[in-house]
Amino acid sequence: MQITSLENERVKKYCRLKEKKYRDQENQFIVEGNHLVEEAYRAGLIDEVILEIGEECSFNVPIVFVTKEIIAKITTLESPPTILALCHKKEMKESLGNKILILDEIQDPGNLGTMIRSSKAFHIDSIVLGEGCVDFYNPKVLRSTQGMIFHSNIVTAKIEGLIPKLKKENIVVYGTRVESGIDIRTIKKEKKEKFALIMGNEGNGVHQEILELCDEYLYIPMSEEVESLNVAIATSILLYEFDRR
Amino acid sequence: MQITSLENERVKKYCRLKEKKYRDQENQFIVEGNHLVEEAYRAGLIDEVILEIGEECSFNVPIVFVTKEIIAKITTLESPPTILALCHKKEMKESLGNKILILDEIQDPGNLGTMIRSSKAFHIDSIVLGEGCVDFYNPKVLRSTQGMIFHSNIVTAKIEGLIPKLKKENIVVYGTRVESGIDIRTIKKEKKEKFALIMGNEGNGVHQEILELCDEYLYIPMSEEVESLNVAIATSILLYEFDRR
Structure with missing residues (x-):
């Protein structure tokens, strides 16, 4: 899938996840940049990768290609990365251990x-x-x-x-x-x-x-x-x- | 002394001290809020206290009274304090110790x-x-x-x-x-x-x-x-x- 409009509903959803209220409601969150996306992938938490058009990604998950401008709108980083990921919250263990x-x-x-x-x-x-x-x-x-x-x-x-x-x-x-x-x-x-x-x-x-x-x-x-x-x-x-x- | 104009030269000087270049040039810096002003006073570093009009300060140093708006312009804090201080940099010891x-x-x-x-x-x-x-x-x-x-x-x-x-x-x-x-x-x-x-x-x-x-x-x-x-x-x-x- 490829998105080029800043007004796209999916883009709006990604942006809403900056707020705790929506993260709680959707049970999802966004991670930003290579290192965190990789760690989220290792943990099996990624629903879809959000990737700048022209970039490559070897993860076995759905990829949504978007423009630089869309990434800049979604990210909370000052220098926008080329990769983000939509993740679902981790299920935590009830047992707390020692x-x-x-x-x-x-x-x-x-x-x-x-x-x-x-x-x-x-x-x-x-x-x-x-x-x-x-x-x-x-x-x-x-x-x-x-x-x-x-x-x-x-x-x-x-x-x-x-x-x-x-x-x-x-x-x-x-x-x-x-x-x-x-x-x-x-x-x-x-x-x-x-x-x-x-x-x-x-x-x-x-x-x-x-x-x-x-x-x-x-x-x-x-x-x-x-x-x-x-x-x-x-x-x-x-x-x-x-x-x- | 009391200053009410945002265009006052002294106010402009305080604002410039947000930049390293001017702190180095003037050998001065600004501290913000009660706790830091007190610590700077204890260390003998204050040249003048910058105080909101109507507030009181018991330190034995020159006081410059200014408006809320002026403090808001000088401060780097999101919630402006009522007290700031112009300080001179501390003289450091050449001997580094052990x-x-x-x-x-x-x-x-x-x-x-x-x-x-x-x-x-x-x-x-x-x-x-x-x-x-x-x-x-x-x-x-x-x-x-x-x-x-x-x-x-x-x-x-x-x-x-x-x-x-x-x-x-x-x-x-x-x-x-x-x-x-x-x-x-x-x-x-x-x-x-x-x-x-x-x-x-x-x-x-x-x-x-x-x-x-x-x-x-x-x-x-x-x-x-x-x-x-x-x-x-x-x-x-x-x-x-x-x-x-």
Whole structure:
């Protein structure tokens, strides 16, 4: 198929998917650029490739050829790529596994994306997004994950309701706080096998009522001159330490 | 002093400082919002506070009152703050100390900012920016550092020229690479006292000719499914590990 009109209904549909509302409604999303399209293909998520006329693509999926102008209209990138793909959302596993990262109101897409990437690097089984988190099919999140999102188990849930269930499964629920916490360098091996780590909003941290439900509290030792680390940095250091043997 | 005209020469000067060229020429820069203005004040860098008419400010520096519209014109923030400050650049120390972070062509302002913040947290003495790095007085960098930039020693230098000098001072120069490197969890205590860590560009890593000058190479152990971490994340984990006793 080839489309040359900017007013084509299919083009309009692709554009609508920039909004979370339509991504949720259609259960679809767009990925942009070679690397992400390839990762989405490997994960079996592509419904159709959207390709600039004249370009080639070896994937075994339907291809819609479009003009440069149409790609420029669909993309959220400043320099439009030659390839995009319409994908269906990944089916996530209900079982969360033994190593869980829980995110409470993370709002910056770049932060969420790098946290998803670090989670994969340090063997996290599932990521739980609480209410108020940025949508993980947001184009900026997808880019920051470098495609790792397609190979991660990510679910949304109400955190307050989830914690008691985790505790029943003997998963230790960790929060972070500066005072009267445990130095992360001293967590015992056996407490690194089944855990859930809760990290909170960029400005305000984890909600107080959620923090109170935690079993233990951790802190990262650092210079007193610094109030805090960026949340994606802190999360990655914590996950690195949990992954340490 | 009070300014109400958008065409005022002083307002034009403030606006020009959005560009690196003028920041270099004037040796000045603008900080935006309460938190950063406060940190700049603590560091003694403020030449004058730029305050919205009707607001109050207790700092002992000249104040220029301006309209909301003028602030909106000067600021790079989407929601204009009520306070800005014109600052002079910090004088940096020539001596780099024993713990040095060297950055080769880091281009993302958010990455540079969080790396500066993490450096302070993990007791780095100086940060060296090689050619091609984003300007550290860029407004987005300033914001991401959360003010830590005013309390850090940051210099620019040609990296190839600097490395031999560091080696003469018995500073171990570390690069990172995935193959045939040292697992960062196994660095010996005595090799954590005097070191320079070189981190490279978001897409391409450290330049080959610089990498070849390093004494040793490090890697962060992680899942094979992940190609790499975000550079600010990798840097912070490395610095955290160097700071580990």
